[in-house]
Amino acid sequence: MTTQLSALRRNLLNWFRQNKRELPWRQKRHWYTTWLSEVILQQTTVEQGLPYYHAFVERFPNVHTLAEAEEQEILHQWQGLGYYARARNLHKAARQIARQHHGRFPNDKKLALALPGIGPYTAAAILSLSYNRPYAVVDGNVTRVISRLQAIAEDIRLRSTQKIIEQHAQTLLSKKYPGAFNEAMMELGALVCTPVAPRCPVCPLSRWCLAYRQQKTDALPFKSAPPPKKRQYHWVVVYENTHRYLIRQRPEKGLLARMWEFPVWETDARQLKNTDSLSVRLSGHRISRVSGLMRHVYSHINLQYRAVLVEGSPEETPGTGTRKWVKKEEFNNYPIHKAHRHIINWLLNDQKGR
DNA sequence: AATTCGGGGGT
DNA sequence: ACCCCAGAATT
Numbered sequence: 189m190t191t192q193l194s195a196l197r198r199n200l201l202n203w204f205r206q207n208k209r210e211l212p213w214r215q216k217r218h219w220y221t222t223w224l225s226e227v228i229l230q231q232t233t234v235e236q237g238l239p240y241y242h243a244f245v246e247r248f249p250n251v252h253t254l255a256e257a258e259e260q261e262i263l264h265q266w267q268g269l270g271y272y273a274r275a276r277n278l279h280k281a282a283r284q285i286a287r288q289h290h291g292r293f294p295n296d297k298k299l300a301l302a303l304p305g306i307g308p309y310t311a312a313a314i315l316s317l318s319y320n321r322p323y324a325v326v327d328g329n330v331t332r333v334i335s336r337l338q339a340i341a342e343d344i345r346l347r348s349t350q351k352i353i354e355q356h357a358q359t360l361l362s363k364k365y366p367g368a369f370n371e372a373m374m375e376l377g378a379l380v381c382t383p384v385a386p387r388c389p390v391c392p393l394s395r396w397c398l399a400y401r402q403q404k405t406d407a408l409p410f411k412s413a414p415p416p417k418k419r420q421y422h423w424v425v426v427y428e429n430t431h432r433y434l435i436r437q438r439p440e441k442g443l444l445a446r447m448w449e450f451p452v453w454e455t456d457a458r459q460l461k462n463t464d465s466l467s468v469r470l471s472g473h474r475i476s477r478v479s480g481l482m483r484h485v486y487s488h489i490n491l492q493y494r495a496v497l498v499e500g501s502p503e504e505t506p507g508t509g510t511r512k513w514v515k516k517e518e519f520n521n522y523p524i525h526k527a528h529r530h531i532i533n534w535l536l537n538d539q540k541g542r
Numbered sequence: 543a544a545t546t547c548g549g550g551g552g553t
Numbered sequence: 554a555c556c557c558c559a560g561a562a563t564t
Contacts, residue, residue: 229559236550270548273562307561327559347543374559383557384553443547486548526549
């Protein structure tokens, strides 16, 4: 049995050596760039994360530059990537590493897990990849590979199933080359053991794969359906006054925390179809333009919204947070989330307005 | 244990 | 439309 396990590891590591992608964070393997890439790649594809990684290394080449930066600048660098708590936690953790850990990432799992934004996956990834510590990573790729390898049919959304997979991962892990093994498992999931149409004929693990032997690779892993998304409907009001536009900062907590946006009025599907209700609330303002219907999909919300360009200032302060009147050129100085970036494009480019 | 956190790409 | 992606924090 032990020899089979060794053969499996050897096969996987050889495959990885010959087939791995050349990625910037794989060049030197310093903990800082490993940490940065791991956080950027949480729930994010390599292609989407790459430009952000380059920009971050350029602007924040080490933990000290990151620790000394303003959170708003880090959010600005992160804008468009989503899950902005990652950026806020990155900043918090950088300051803790600088002050409490003498500018080095703690070579200890418990201390690593105590840092903001460092969970079980990221702690194991950084410790194994940059310090060669024997912790198995379990991400979406590894979950898929192991559920097929061991023909685990239980719902991978269940914590109990995740525990079983973690145990398999820790057993499989090469204790001699934990970093390379972890990367190899993830790379296998990304390139060979894919969610749809896995490339089993070229898989280095196929001779040990129970799902392959039982022709169940298309059925595994099994994942139960997620809860349905909620629906939200917004009027987004763009106030224009002497070539300046009103924006505000979102609250400290919750969705898109501390990002900037135009004032928003929540409405319903019916009201969003016409401007009648809007004319009432905006009485006294001249409506210059109304956009077409826009949609934005969040993890748990389906948002539909329309922008309205009006002249003048609001009678009442929309929201309680910080507000600013900014010129067109100044939009780029603020971290603004994607849905409202689309409104800026509508404002600046789409002069027809539909 | 469930829910809340973005945004892009594939099928 | 639905799924997935080098997940973590909060409730």
